[in-house]
Amino acid sequence: SQNKENYVPRSYLHTLTIDMLSARKLSLDDFDIGRPLGKGKFGNVYLAKVKKVDAIVALKVLFKSQMEKESVEHQLRREIEIQSHLKHPNILRFYNYFHDQKRVFLVLEYAPRGEMYKELQRCGRFDDQRTATYMEEISDALLYCHEKKVIHRDIKPENLLLGYRGELKIADFGWSVHAPSLRRRTMCGTLDYLPPEMIEGHTHSEKVDLWCIGVLCYECLVGNPPFETASHSETYKRITKVDLKFPKVISDGARDLISKLLRHSPTDRLSLKSVIDHPWVSSNSRRVLPPVPPAKKC
Numbered sequence: 397s398q399n400k401e402n403y404v405p406r407s408y409l410h411t412l413t414i415d416m417l418s419a420r421k422l423s424l425d426d427f428d429i430g431r432p433l434g435k436g437k438f439g440n441v442y443l444a445k446v447k448k449v450d451a452i453v454a455l456k457v458l459f460k461s462q463m464e465k466e467s468v469e470h471q472l473r474r475e476i477e478i479q480s481h482l483k484h485p486n487i488l489r490f491y492n493y494f495h496d497q498k499r500v501f502l503v504l505e506y507a508p509r510g511e512m513y514k515e516l517q518r519c520g521r522f523d524d525q526r527t528a529t530y531m532e533e534i535s536d537a538l539l540y541c542h543e544k545k546v547i548h549r550d551i552k553p554e555n556l557l558l559g560y561r562g563e564l565k566i567a568d569f570g571w572s573v574h575a576p577s578l579r580r581r582t583m584c585g586t587l588d589y590l591p592p593e594m595i596e597g598h599t600h601s602e603k604v605d606l607w608c609i610g611v612l613c614y615e616c617l618v619g620n621p622p623f624e625t626a627s628h629s630e631t632y633k634r635i636t637k638v639d640l641k642f643p644k645v646i647s648d649g650a651r652d653l654i655s656k657l658l659r660h661s662p663t664d665r666l667s668l669k670s671v672i673d674h675p676w677v678s679s680n681s682r683r684v685l686p687p688v689p690p691a692k693k694c
């Protein structure tokens with residue numbers, strides 16, 4: 397019943413909204429704030445509707461005082477600089493930012509299915525199809541990042557969100573270019589995803605991300621990461637020795653993939669392209685790409 401001349405497909409409307417969000421100088425008045433989505437270290441994340449248009453975003457609120465206390469302003473600038481240039485279906489889109497006296501607001505793509513970490517806790521472990529789909533999605537996203545000379549360095553389920561169709565979205569680029577020192581890292585989080593070269597203090601390259609997706613693949617299929625122990629020093633030892641043990645539940649194909657990613661020498665690790673083409677990934681993956689919006693008229 398719609399007049400064809402006036403009909404604007406939803407996806408196109410969405411592109412216009414994104415352009416508007418990215419190009420304009422924004423303020424809190426541009427949004428209707430909804431429910432909190434989660435709590436972060438420096439503030440909360442809220443669901444928000446862009447006023448006047450049919451678009452939902454996630455608004456991340458960061459308190460300047462808290463960031464100054466921890467000296468992370470520099471890291472935030474990096475994160476904004478990096479993420480605003482990344483446009484990929486499996487990387488959470490960063491639309492824009494603005495600030496007032498006390499807070500910085502990040503306007504981000506909303507990931508309706510939340511954190512992969514919580515989903516893994518809920519399910520215990522994922523099956524081959526779901527894990528292989530994540531492996532294809534993350535490899536494709538990292539291939540794109542590495543082409544742009546961006547190394548993520550902090551891939552783990554806590555930093556991965558899930559989109560409307562359950563697709564993986566890399567969310568946190570906080571550590572990406574400006575890698576923290578080892579001491580800093582060990583103090584603030586899990587060691588389970590640290591590659592041997594970072595523990596041993598060698599220089600590291602984009603191949604750290606290959607190690608991390610090997611750990612991720614294992615954790616998705618088993619429910620816990622491969623080198624987990626009760627103490628930091630034991631975990632260090634297991635990582636540097638690549639003390640890898642597979643429970644019976646892991647299929648031969650997955651075992652083959654994981655053991656080709658978890659190699660001590662970074663140059664021995666399977667490339668991202670080879671992960672995508674690995675028979676276990678290609679036969680199990682159910683990846684669906686989102687529809688591409690039509691090209692803009694001049």
Ligand code: AMP
Pocket residue numbers: 433434435436437438439441454488504505506507508510511557
């Ligand atoms: P963060 O400060 O980035 O750690 O975010 C805190 C929590 O908010 C996360 O653990 C998620 O549960 C939620 N969250 C953050 N960003 C988004 C988003 N873009 N879409 C949906 N939930 C989000």
